[in-house]
Each structure stands twice: as C-alpha cells, then as structure tokens.
Amino acid sequence: MMSFFARFAFTGPSNWKIQRITSILMAVYLFFIVGYLMTNPALTYDQWSELNSLLPMRVFTLLVVAAVAFHAWIGMRCVFTDYITVRLIGPKANGLRNTLQLGLAFMLLCYLLWTIKILWGL
C-alpha cells in the first residue's frame, strides 16, 4: 500500500529530471562561489555583503537552496523507501517512515524560509 506521503511524490521521470537539473544548479553555484572566493582572497565583509545584496545573486541563492531542498527530498525519500520498509524492519516501518518524511519536509521548508529571511532581511 502506498504510504500517505508517497501519493505526493513526483513520477519517476520527473524525479529523475529534477535530480539532474538541481544538481546542475548546485554545481554552477558552487563553482561560482569558489571562483569568487579564489579571485577575491582579501575579501571584506562589505564586499561579501554587497555581492549578496544584488537582486540576481539573491534570486540565484534562493534558487539553489530550493534546488537543495528538492534534491534532498527526492534523494532522502528514496533512501527512506528503500531501507525503512515493513519487509526490513517490521510493521512500525510505515509510521516511522512517514514521521521521518514529515520531519524532513518541515526541515527543508524551514531552510527555505530561513534563506529568504537572511537574504531579504525580513
């Protein structure tokens, strides 16, 4: 029987595409940040603050954190449904898996809201 959260999952192909697109976004962001830090070895707080106050940079950062959230949701859901199953750990598995998925969803949502709060200083 499909668990409560499984019904909210994406389909196989969309999961696959989301994982690849979010990976590319995260990789681009990582290269950009590492490149920026390497080309600015004597970085000051003002410079860093200025970079992150630019609207495109804020949108880019928010997009990447959203990408991390989607990537982690799909990946962790895959891990949970592989390892936390009735077959492997008995009847308590469904409840435990749903609790963990709910906890994960809550955590990722908090990260997103926290990122918006940091970037826009709300």
Added chain:
Amino acid sequence: MLNVSIYRYNPEVDAEPYMQDFEFDTQGKDLMVLDVLEKLKIQDPSLVFRRSCREGVCGSDGVNISGKNGLACITPLSECVKGDKLVVRPLPGLPVIRDLVIDMSQFYAQYEKIQPYMINNSPPPAIERLQSPEERKKLDGLYECILCACCSTACPSFWWNPEKFIGPSGLLQAYRFLADSRDTATEERLANLDDPFSVFRCHGIMNCVQVCPKGLNPTKAIGHIRNMLIRGTA
C-alpha cells in the same frame, strides 16, 4: 579434498537455517558446481536443489556460489573455489522453501507485470509479420534471458522493494518487447512503468550485469527504458 559448505534448511525439521560441511574428492577434475551437488546428494539424499538441463539453458539451478549468483551447471570449480572451500547458498532475497530451493513467486509476479508477450492487434498478414535484419538485431542481447533470477536476486533494489521494483530480469524482458518493431503496445507498456519504483529504483550499480550467466546487460536495457520514459516517446 574440497571443503563444501552448503546452506541447509528444512522448515519441517529445522528451527533455523544452518551451513553443513561436506568433504568432497574432485579427483583432480575441474567439475561444475552442479556435478558436486549431484554427488553430494548421493551421500545425503535429503539435500534439495533444482536442476534440469545441466547446460545453462533452462535456468533452474541458479544459486549463490561462494558469494556470487550463477548457474551451478556452467560454473566450474576453478572459477569459484577460494582456497579449498566452496560455499553454496540459495539465491538471496527471496524466501527459501528448502535448502537451495527458493520461492520465485515474487520474481514471476514482476515478470507477469511487464506483459511478456507480443501485443499487436492489427490483422495478421498472410504469412508472418516481417522484420528487417536491422529491426531484428535490436532484440539481440534481450531475447536470450532464461529467467534464472540470478540478476534480480543480486539487486539490492529488488531485495528491498520486490513488490514495486520490476527488477533487472523483468525490465530486460520489458525492453525486449519495447524494442520489437512488431509490437504496437509501446505507449501502454511505458505507461505501466511510469512511476517512481518500477524502473527508477534501478540505481545502476550493475550487479545484474556482473552475475548474468548469459552475459546480458540489463542495466543497459533499463537505461533505454528510462530514456524512453524521460523523453515520453516511443
């Protein structure tokens, strides 16, 4: 002397499975594992295993030989004996009925799901549905599967979700019909596989390729199905 350790379990007698050790004289010959099992069965008639053709065609004697799934009848001792020890267990991941015999119902249930037969509702031509040599060539490496279950029972995704993940053997067969120019149910077949488990639980670790006694490549076939699903095209 060869030390042979065999998984034994008779649910009517044994509280739990155990490994039984046998001494076996190969007389210097590089026998097949099935030969050893046959001779040990003469020593101990209670030993149970499946076998039929004894030449790698029927797929009955899939067992786990010194840690690797394979067909006992075509696996020579020289390939699987470590030191002087041979360990034979049932294929992992499926329920054991007795000794080396497993219950393959789950495996066949997944095979049944993929509709392993030609679907073409157009009126048949007078003689036969023709294929070009190129179209026929696409079936090479797919039609040879003998359903021994060595691949699916070597796949952790199949161990964990045998009810939802089709498994490498079933997916190889699924692609065999998706790739067949005479089959017209491509969209229906793909729709049946379009969920997060049936195909996409394959993480490409290629255990299936490593163990397939027929040298087939289920991971490659799964990749083709995945691409068809992602592109949404036949």
